[in-house]
Amino acid sequence: MTTSGERNYGGASASARATKRRSSLLDVALTAMADNRWRSATVASLCAETRLNKRYFYESFDDLDQLASAAIESVAAEVGSAAIGSYLATIGSTLDEQAHGAVAAVVDVLGADRRKALVLLGGVPTAAGQEDKRRAAIAGLTVVLVEHARSIHDVELERDSLAATAPAFVIGGTAQAILSWVNGDLAVNREQLIDDVTALWLALGRSAADIARSRIDDVSG
Template sequence: MSTAERKYAGDSAHTRSLRRRTALVDVALTEMAENRWRTATVQALCQAAKLNKRYFYESFDSLDALADAVIETIAAEVTEVATGGYLPLLDRPVREQARGAIGAVIDLLGADPRKALVLLGGVPTTPMAHEKRTAVIAGLTAALIAHARTTHDVSLEQDSLAATAPAFVIGGTTQTILSWASGDLPVTRDRVVDDITALWMTLERGATDLARARLASRADETR
């Protein structure tokens, strides 16, 4: 058995390495959420994680790489719970699918407001981390656009609302969740889920009707 495969206290080398990486990500998440990231050092993070400094470079080659890992970890969790929230409801009305996904994300970010602050822009980050966060939000918008295309007439894609509405929905939703998770929005969990779902569905109907009206008007003009 190789050194990498040997176990220590019942855990493999891989398991121990993963545990150390997780500890560093968690410590970094706290520093980022409490707006201390710009002054963070490898030494201080390792001390907070109760790790020898050499273990930092086992998983990361820089502080920027660790910051990226924090955002990627949260984004992966959000994607997983959102997917798990609506996939079991594919045979149900779109409203129930939306509520399932929104509720799952609310529960994840509400249970750990640090994640909401870091992922949704509640605290400043490094330029690289900001780019990563922007890419994540863009990905969520693209996913919503793709989902909308499966529930509406393909011809609606010809209207600008096909892209504008999902971007508007994601932007408003992230700000609402951030305000709620931060305690600035004094409503219950069920109420915020219901309200966001209602706003999604209202915008969906309104945007769909408007897009169809625009397309019909353009068609009339070409006759």
């Protein structure tokens, strides 16, 4: 015998309905943050936008901070998954093709929904707790790029500070370029943006590797 919480309504299970309600709350939170309305948002106002009873908010989140953090994490996870998926799909291809695919994947996620770019990349102000979450998300993407750089440019790069500095620089510059693009301040089309960012990734990666090896040779010599 099933309990009332396990019954299907309209063909959807209780867990499926809860997941849908959670997604709706994440969506309105993303909109509120992107519109710079987050600091005035309340549980009641967000629930009104989603046409949900407040009890459904607390079904998924303890408070607004937890909802905001979850929204940022969901965007970061989508971007990371797209980048890694692209990389895995291009294993065996040239470095240029791998980099182009990864950049295209990131641009397509953030360019398809301007809110995601603004919230993840710092295009709108957030409370201190969310800023920490945003920095953590960007740091996670940087780690992925560091590991990729090491696999491409040999382990020698690990012995130089550029192994960490260069990817952080690339991520920061890429974030600003994408923000400028989604805001209309960078007058290039999608294809040109991807080509330009890819070229910069490759140029910096190769230069960083060359500088690192030169430094190592100087010390060894």
